[in-house]
Amino acid sequence: MPTYLLIVCYTAIISCGSPSQDTPELPATNKQEKNQKNSITFVDVARDIGLNWRHDNGASVYKYFPETMSGGGGFFDFDNDGDLDVYTVNGGALDSSMATRPPNALFRNDRGNFTQLKHAAGADDRSYGMGFAAGDIDGDGDLDLYLANFGANVLFRNDGSQFYDISQESATNDSLWGSSCAFADYDRDGDLDLYVANYVRYSLSDADQDNTPYMSDLDSYDGTIEKGYPHPANFPGSPDRLFNNDGTGTFSEVSEQTRIYDEEGKGLGVVFADYDVDGWPDVYVANDAVRNFLYRNAQNGTFVEGASLAGVAYGQDGQMEAGMGVDWGDYDGDALLDITVTNFQAEPNSLYHNEGNQFFSIETFTSGTGMITLPYLGFGTQFIDYDHDGDLDLFTANGHVLDNIEQIDRSTQYPQRNLFFRNDGSSNGPVRFKEVGLQLGLTSEQVSRGTASGDYDGDGDVDILVFNTGEELNLFRNDNSEKDVNWLWVNLHGTKSNRHGVGARLILSVNGTEQVREVRGSRSYLSQSDYRVHFGLANARYAEWLEVHWLSGLKERYEQLASNQFLHIEEGSGKRVP
């Protein structure tokens, strides 16, 4: 069982320039034989801690397309009490009235146990929901909430204890079929803007058409196999939306001006990151069955799409893949952010290694994350340092899109187990990952979609929330009984930059090795993760220094940071670095 640490976080032990009081530790090693005695396990504790919630995807004989794509939610501290609350996005019967649909839910975290709040504190939207993002749009210190729906999207303003629907006045109630959404300050003006990935142009009447299913041909089975969910190729793409925040929580739709408007996109995953280290947030969009997009921030309020030449638009041989979830992370410690994308069954999940010259090489198979993903259909995905060893591991949530897949292809199934790739570092070659999901206790097979990560119980390690379509959610608590492994969580408080420091770049030096992370809540698929940034320190008791590069342009350094603390950093409190 985990030791629930009463939030000793935010102790703000910031010791600018002060010398270390302890003798430096032996170097942390990435190569230590990890997890040999199952010292780390993930235990699904959702029911035990009050997260009794089941997603209703409204599965029907009509096989409405959104039914199989939904299942999002995430972690966010809605009441600013220092722990992570949980928001779940619901669906319901698509052909029923909104009033009869099951609402979204909000669970308040009280020392590691959750209580479902009545009417979700006002955020009990009953649209057919897809994605969720949280961000402080008005700089008042609390996290507001955006929902990408099949139908009009919804923005809730958080006044600290209650949510209010401001979709219309904020002009963010777009009605295209939204999937993942992400808050980021793309123009670095200090407020959070909003990117909404849209999937395809689809209406319920399309279900009556004779659409080509995701796999197989209905007629070829003489009608013996029931109708399947359709392939996205049946429907035209739908342009993504970028909403620019005017600073007060009112937005203008700027997709065309910023050049992210593309009718061909079939967006499912969207993640911001500064991949070219120019200080400006770029954005990657995983599209389903068409090429993916990489929008490089041109630093003038526009983006330049360059996924093809960067080598991240397609699979290894230029084939279009079914991009679902996506995340950025520096898995090989070269200070450049790499990309992972989950794909369809028989397509490997992609791992694109950032080579630093606007070019990514495909390391899918050389890294060991290719072969094993072939039988699975991936959705949510996250880079996470689950074992505190300082390098990023990789989690993917899986589940087929066809609920009758076993009738078509006996090599796979609708519910699938999730995969966890442990980063084993490199020895004179590319980084290798090893799949250790079963070892970690991730044995259950479900139809997983969104995933969120964060430390809900304050014990310092990263827990994982998984949303399953039409099923109960999982909260996989990370139970780490390894001795002498250390960690550090950093919580940013922007003053000139946006309030939660979204987009800030953090560089931590531990025993001479640097780890690079970015503050990012919206990642994976349809999900929101902890805004706090986790670092694994292995057996080091101190980090030598931490640099924070804020989006405001300010670069600050903090030195001699003790491990195992939740560090609260306010913009402007550190030693400035050039």
Added chain:
Amino acid sequence: MLNAFCLFFFYLFLACNSSSDSNLSYAQSLFEQGRLASEQQLYQQALKFFQLAREKSPNITHLTHFESGNIYALLGQSDLASQEYELALTADPHHNESRHNLAVLRADQGRLPEAVALLEDMSDYVPALTTLALFSAKQGNYNQAAESLQRALKIEPTSAELHRELGSLYMKQGLFENAADALEYAWKIDSTHAETARLLGQLNMHRQLPQVAVELFHRALTLRPTHTETHYNLATALAKLGRREEAQEYMQRFESLAEHGAYVAQLRRSLDEAPNDTKLHSELANHYLALGDTRRARTHYQSILLIDSLHLETIVSLSHLLLRQRDLTQSLSLCKRGILAYPNNAQIAQLHSTAGYIDLLGKKYARAESHFIRSLQIDSTQPHAWNNLGNIQQLHNDLDAARGSFEQSIAADSLFVDAHFNLAVTYQRQKAWPSALQSFRTVLSIDPQYARGYLGLAAVYEATDSTFLALKAYRQFLDQTDDNIPERIHAKQRIARLESTR
């Protein structure tokens, strides 16, 4: 020479009069004629030959059904093809070819498990093992795919295709050393296969040798200029080397080819639902043409003509394609069919132009000329027709008329380099040296690699005593041409002569 259609009736006659003892040999003859007709893409005749052969002797029933199945499969008639293969298997349950092709059709129809089950029964038949490997890889079962290929290699250890497939599989798994062994072996056996060159290029990308990879990708494109994946690989290799403009160019070509490929996949699915939809066949043919797959394009045009033998757009497109493939008899026959059927339709202008060109190649100048004149009467904006008419007029030494025709051709298409060249030659023959000089210069400004332009230019310089410039132009001609060009001898002789007189 009898064409296949006449042969059909000839053999029909023979078949009716043959004795029962010789039925088998007649049946075999009919079967062979069917195959010949099939090779000539005379599918209806071929199907009739096979039916007749079957009626004459049950001993070759399975073969006739197999061949008929192949024809229907080619024509996109999957259901009929399946039926034929099934009948072949009823007649001979051990007919591996039919079983294999039936499996491929099943897979095409999305019935992969059935396809795999069919193939798994043929553990000593190399095509089945190879296809099984392909299906397994498609399902993501790479280990099973490798096993199938290894089994096939035990039967055919020196097959370049099998080594290449295995290398490709290893590449997908990141087993680069194994891939290198397999691919280098495949390349040693057959260094003319674009896919092997591409895979070797990829291997070198993984070895962090992008420059070597670029060379191999270029080699692959020389071997197969429309190879879609190679364009992508080359673009990424160039991007890695920082050669972004070139990379962009290849990426654009890749995306265009990939778009055609995507349409092909989509249209093929639609065609399964509506095999007699001529519009789908026509669109497919056009996409195949863009992908450089003229064989499949031709098949789809043939399919349309089987459904509607007077489909004018198809007659125009196919006659043009057949001309490009130098199948002149078939092309001319189609042109005539279209011209007879649609005497007043503007589209037959192109048919007259094609027919005229074929007659021109056959040195039937009078007929060619009348085709071109008729073509231009219908549509006077055809640069090729004007150019070819000019060529005939030049042959008849009617140089003024020829000049007029070439000028008309250029008026219709100012960048049509052949017309500029022919106009220059006409001026040259008329000793109108400044005009000839100007026209040859235009040729080379449009296409600096138009070698004969240098030769013409050299002749004009020589005629106007510009020895230095003539020598330079002859040398440029030699630089632009390979050793096997006969005019090189002339150019060398002229250079020797000019140098001796300097």
